[in-house]
Amino acid sequence: MFERKGYELKPNPKTGRYRLISGNWKMNLNHLEAIQLVQKLYFALRDVDYAYTEISVHPPATDLRPIQLLIESDKMRFSLGAQNCYYETNGAYTGEVSAGMLAKLNVKYVIVGHSERRRIFGESDEMVAKKIQAVFSEAMTPILCVGETHDEREKGLTDEVLSRQVRIALQDLTGELASKTVIAYEPIWAIGTGNVATAEDASSGAQLIRQEITEMFGSSVASGVRVQYGGSVTPVTAPELLDAEGVDGFLVGGASLDAETFARIIRA
Ligand code: PEP
Numbered sequence: 001m002f003e004r005k006g007y008e009l010k011p012n013p014k015t016g017r018y019r020l021i022s023g024n025w026k027m028n029l030n031h032l033e034a035i036q037l038v039q040k041l042y043f044a045l046r047d048v049d050y051a052y053t054e055i056s057v058h059p060p061a062t063d064l065r066p067i068q069l070l071i072e073s074d075k076m077r078f079s080l081g082a083q084n085c086y087y088e089t090n091g092a093y094t095g096e097v098s099a100g101m102l103a104k105l106n107v108k109y110v111i112v113g114h115s116e117r118r119r120i121f122g123e124s125d126e127m128v129a130k131k132i133q134a135v136f137s138e139a140m141t142p143i144l145c146v147g148e149t150h151d152e153r154e155k156g157l158t159d160e161v162l163s164r165q166v167r168i169a170l171q172d173l174t175g176e177l178a179s180k181t182v183i184a185y186e187p188i189w190a191i192g193t194g195n196v197a198t199a200e201d202a203s204s205g206a207q208l209i210r211q212e213i214t215e216m217f218g219s220s221v222a223s224g225v226r227v228q229y230g231g232s233v234t235p236v237t238a239p240e241l242l243d244a245e246g247v248d249g250f251l252v253g254g255a256s257l258d259a260e261t262f263a264r265i266i267r268a
Contacts, residue, residue, distance in 0.1 A: 010052055012248070017226050019242075020182060020249040021266050022056040022081060022143060023256025024111060024230075025063075034063035035070055040259035042076050049266055053249065056081040056109050057256075061097050068105045081109035081143070084117060087130035099131075103138035110135045111251070112142045113169065115188045125168035132169055136177050143182045143228070143251065144169050146209065150189035158187075159208055166212040175217040179224035183209050184251040190231025192253060199244035202229040206246030235261060238268035 011018050029037060038057060045055075058081035059067050071078050086096035102110060112135060113128035128144070135142040146165040148158045162185075170178050185205035190197050197205075206227040213222040229241050230251035241247060256262045 009050065009054055012052060015248065017224070017248050019053045020056065020109075020226055020228060021053050022058060022109065022111075022184075022228065022249070022251045023262055024058045024081075024083060024114070024251055024253050025060065025257060026083070026116070026253060027060055028257055029059065029063065031059075031063040031066045034059045034067055037257070037259055038067055038070055038076070038078065041262060042074070042078075044259050044263035045266065049263070050077045053266055054079060055266060058083050058109070058111055064102070064105050064107065068107075072106070079108040080106060081111065082107045083111050083114070085110050085112075085131060085134060087127070087134040089134075099134040099138040099140065103140055107140055109141050109143050109182065111184075112144050113165070114145045115147055115186060115191060119188075125165055128165075128169050129172060132181065133172060136173070136180075141180055141182060143184050145184045145186050145230070145251070147184075147186040147188050147191075147205070147231075153187065153189060158205075162205065162208045163212040166209055167216065170213070170216060175221045178213065178217050179221040182226045182228060184228040184230045185209060186230035186251060188231075192232065194232050196232040196234070196237045196241075197229070199240045202241050202247050203244040205229070206244070210246065233265060235264035235268065238265045242268050 056079040068080055082102045085099045085102055086093055089098055089100055112131045117123045132142045146162055148161040152161050187197050189195055209227055210222040213225055226248040227246055228249045228251045229247050233250045233252050234255055
């Protein structure tokens with residue numbers, strides 16, 4: 001009924017990479033509220049807003065099925081994303097959801113290793129690596145989150161932390177799969193704090209990430225990898241951050257819960 005015609009996603013002419021802006025709703029919105037948000041977002045965007053930006057929404061697991069049905073029935077130009085998955089295929093893992101279950105819902109992107117999962121639920125780099133394998137084994141794309149804490153930054157450990165997180169997470173991948181991974185540089189001091197990083201911070205994080213990937217897989221893989229910035233992005237800070245060298249989009253938390261605000265970020 002609401003089919004959008006006359007547009008096709010184009011790569012950023014400067015980088016050849018496709019921009020991706022993702023809304024991570026975290027543990028917010030039941031499925032009825034989620035449906036309302038997606039409808040409002042759809043009506044807030046115009047055709048041109050989709051031209052250079054792929055948009056993914058990452059609702060809580062209980063909302064995935066209704067949002068999948070909404071997107072597909074109304075042919076909305078949103079990609080469906082999940083916030084997490086477990087790496088085993090099935091079995092006695094109470095409360096967990098497998099990559100295969102997400103794939104059956106036509107989930108395209110799965111956030112892996114978000115700092116809240118690492119900090120609150122004790123996810124190690126090794127678990128993150130297994131989750132990435134699981135996501136790829138179901139033909140979905142992981143959005144790997146990496147980033148340093150305020151303390152690590154103060155101690156000059158940012159490079160070390162980012163290279164460790166990237167290296168362990170990608171170590172078992174082929175170059176082909178590594179190049180398909182989306183990496184979200186999310187300095188932990190900027191997440192949900194209102195302390196947004198500068199464009200220079202975002203660029204330098206993206207550069208450190210690509211440097212590690214170059215060492216592991218070579219420069220052509222590194223130049224294919226999309227790097228998002230995440231951490232207190234708002235419509236005011238978005239234009240400058242999106243222009244930052246090496247940044248291919250955003251992972252947005254709080255600001256993605258309001259349709260108009262998220263739409264203004266997408267229009268950046
Ligand atoms: C996030 O959770 O990934 C995030 C970036 O949150 P916020 O935008 O609220 O800082």
